[in-house]
Amino acid sequence: MGKSRCLAGGLLMALAIGGASPLAFSQPAASPDAPAAATAPDPQKSAFVAMPEADRAAVQEALGWLGLYNGTLDGAYGKRTRDSIVAYQQSVGAIADGVVTPVELDALKAATRRAEAAVDFALIDDKISGVRIGAPMKLLLKFKPSSPDTTLQSGDGALSLILAERSPPKTAAAEDDGLAALYAQFGAEAGDRKVTYKALKAGAFFVVAGQDKGARFYTRYARAPADWPPGPSLRGFTFVFPADRAADFDKIALAIANAFDPFPDTPASHGAAAMRAKSTRSALDVVRVAAGALSPSAPTPSPSPDARPTPTASPASAAPSPMASATELTATALLVAPGEALTALPADKCGTITLDGKPAKLLQSDPASGLVLIGGDFAAGQSPTLVAGASDLLALSLAPAGGGKAKLEASSAAVAPLSDGRSAIVAALGAGASGAPAFDRSGALAGVVAAIATPPRRVGTVVLAAPYPLIGAEAIAAFLQLAAPAAPAATPALAAGEIVARESGLVAEVQCRP
Numbered sequence: 001m002g003k004s005r006c007l008a009g010g011l012l013m014a015l016a017i018g019g020a021s022p023l024a025f026s027q028p029a030a031s032p033d034a035p036a037a038a039t040a041p042d043p044q045k046s047a048f049v050a051m052p053e054a055d056r057a058a059v060q061e062a063l064g065w066l067g068l069y070n071g072t073l074d075g076a077y078g079k080r081t082r083d084s085i086v087a088y089q090q091s092v093g094a095i096a097d098g099v100v101t102p103v104e105l106d107a108l109k110a111a112t113r114r115a116e117a118a119v120d121f122a123l124i125d126d127k128i129s130g131v132r133i134g135a136p137m138k139l140l141l142k143f144k145p146s147s148p149d150t151t152l153q154s155g156d157g158a159l160s161l162i163l164a165e166r167s168p169p170k171t172a173a174a175e176d177d178g179l180a181a182l183y184a185q186f187g188a189e190a191g192d193r194k195v196t197y198k199a200l201k202a203g204a205f206f207v208v209a210g211q212d213k214g215a216r217f218y219t220r221y222a223r224a225p226a227d228w229p230p231g232p233s234l235r236g237f238t239f240v241f242p243a244d245r246a247a248d249f250d251k252i253a254l255a256i257a258n259a260f261d262p263f264p265d266t267p268a269s270h271g272a273a274a275m276r277a278k279s280t281r282s283a284l285d286v287v288r289v290a291a292g293a294l295s296p297s298a299p300t301p302s303p304s305p306d307a308r309p310t311p312t313a314s315p316a317s318a319a320p321s322p323m324a325s326a327t328e329l330t331a332t333a334l335l336v337a338p339g340e341a342l343t344a345l346p347a348d349k350c351g352t353i354t355l356d357g358k359p360a361k362l363l364q365s366d367p368a369s370g371l372v373l374i375g376g377d378f379a380a381g382q383s384p385t386l387v388a389g390a391s392d393l394l395a396l397s398l399a400p401a402g403g404g405k406a407k408l409e410a411s412s413a414a415v416a417p418l419s420d421g422r423s424a425i426v427a428a429l430g431a432g433a434s435g436a437p438a439f440d441r442s443g444a445l446a447g448v449v450a451a452i453a454t455p456p457r458r459v460g461t462v463v464l465a466a467p468y469p470l471i472g473a474e475a476i477a478a479f480l481q482l483a484a485p486a487a488p489a490a491t492p493a494l495a496a497g498e499i500v501a502r503e504s505g506l507v508a509e510v511q512c513r514p
């Protein structure tokens with residue numbers, strides 16, 4: 001069960017029908033955020049898609065709060081996303097090249113935190129309708145629970161967020177789920193009510209937007225997945241705000257729409273009746289959820305571009321290592337010579353090794369550093385240029401993806417000292433990043449990520465940045481018997497996309513089994 005089946009939690013329904021703007025009140029349908037024509041390598045696209053998916057969505061989210069992006073938080077690259085990035089860079093006086101730098105990414109994330117804090121935007125679970133959604137709690141001061149709806153309203157009543165559940169009518173036709181009838185009801189015009197946009201995908205969802213007596217409204221309903229345990233259901237929301245303040249509230253409406261999850265995949269949310277029966281909360285029946293939302297009352301400070309994180313403890317001490325009991329370990333390797341790949345794994349846990357799905361074997365290991373050299377039948381590989389003392393890095397790692405294939409992710413990272421004397425990189429990395437190479441901005445190898453001992457921390461689906469021990473260039477030079485690493489070069493920095501394009505063919509996925 002989950003969001004991918006019901007197009008919830010950030011997948012805007014209007015886009016699924018024909019590329020319409022997610023908040024199409026009166027404007028014509030916008031062109032979809034489709035990939036640009038692939039005529040030549042695009043460094044803008046390469047840099048964007050190489051970012052972790054969570055960072056790509058975070059860029060879009062921040063641009064939405066800034067009023068520069070009006071689309072799905074799907075992390076996809078297209079003209080709408082590119083133009084929004086360029087517009088942001090122009091607005092802050094940066095080089096408008098469409099490539100998000102680490103400093104710009106930090107600034108965009110900070111902009112989201114500030115915008116959310118300003119309106120106390122937080123995820124809530126409505127125990128009556130069963131809907132999970134984001135809401136500006138500082139603006140919605142009144143709660144009006146009334147089964148099967150919950151209304152959150154401003155003090156003057158001008159702003160409303162209505163959360164609702166509807167049971168499909170009991171008809172003889174199994175295909176009649178009631179969605180079309182509800183769509184016709186909300187899509188009807190009468191008196192001052194004017195519908196400016198509406199769209200229906202039969203058996204899945206609908207969207208209706210318009211204006212009524214000086215107020216704009218945006219309504220969305222979705223049908224429950226076919227195997228939803230409580231049975232057939234229709235859940236949705238309507239957001240109403242003053243038309244003369246659209247410039248302020250369109251941004252909030254977009255954030256609400258992107259956070260809408262009509263059928264959250266958590267046991268406590270299965271079935272409105274069951275939730276009401278089990279709820280120990282107040283009669284307001286609306287509670288904040290901790291997972292998936294930063295506390296707006298204490299926003300995370302925005303780091304300055306020159307700030308260096310100073311972790312006080314190794315992440316390995318945070319929890320027992322999952323590697324001791326895992327039946328299969330996944331890591332990232334760098335091809336350093338024909339038939340040889342460098343990674344970091346507990347060698348004693350690897351009885352059978354594969355590299356990109358092909359049989360491989362353990363050639364050499366160094367328990368002191370954690371480095372491992374793997375051999376196999378592959379021709380690619382080249383001796384790396386090593387650098388010591390770099391502080392601004394880009395880690396390339398492989399993450400599981402659909403179809404059994406791994407997905408390359410490029411994660412910006414800063415170097416920081418650990419309390420035990422080792423160095424670490426601070427980045428948002430997945431469990432498959434063990435052994436991931438970390439390059440400085442000239443493209444030289446600064447180190448590899450040590451074997452990751454704890455699962456990455458998450459807030460909802462977002463992987464949080466954390467310190468991970470880094471095996472430095474000096475240890476790599478000694479292990480591979482290479483020349484001592486050089487100091488960071490004074491040459492102009494390469495774009496992330498350029499580093500990815502140059503090194504992606506030398507990064508491979510390692511799997512080892514006991």
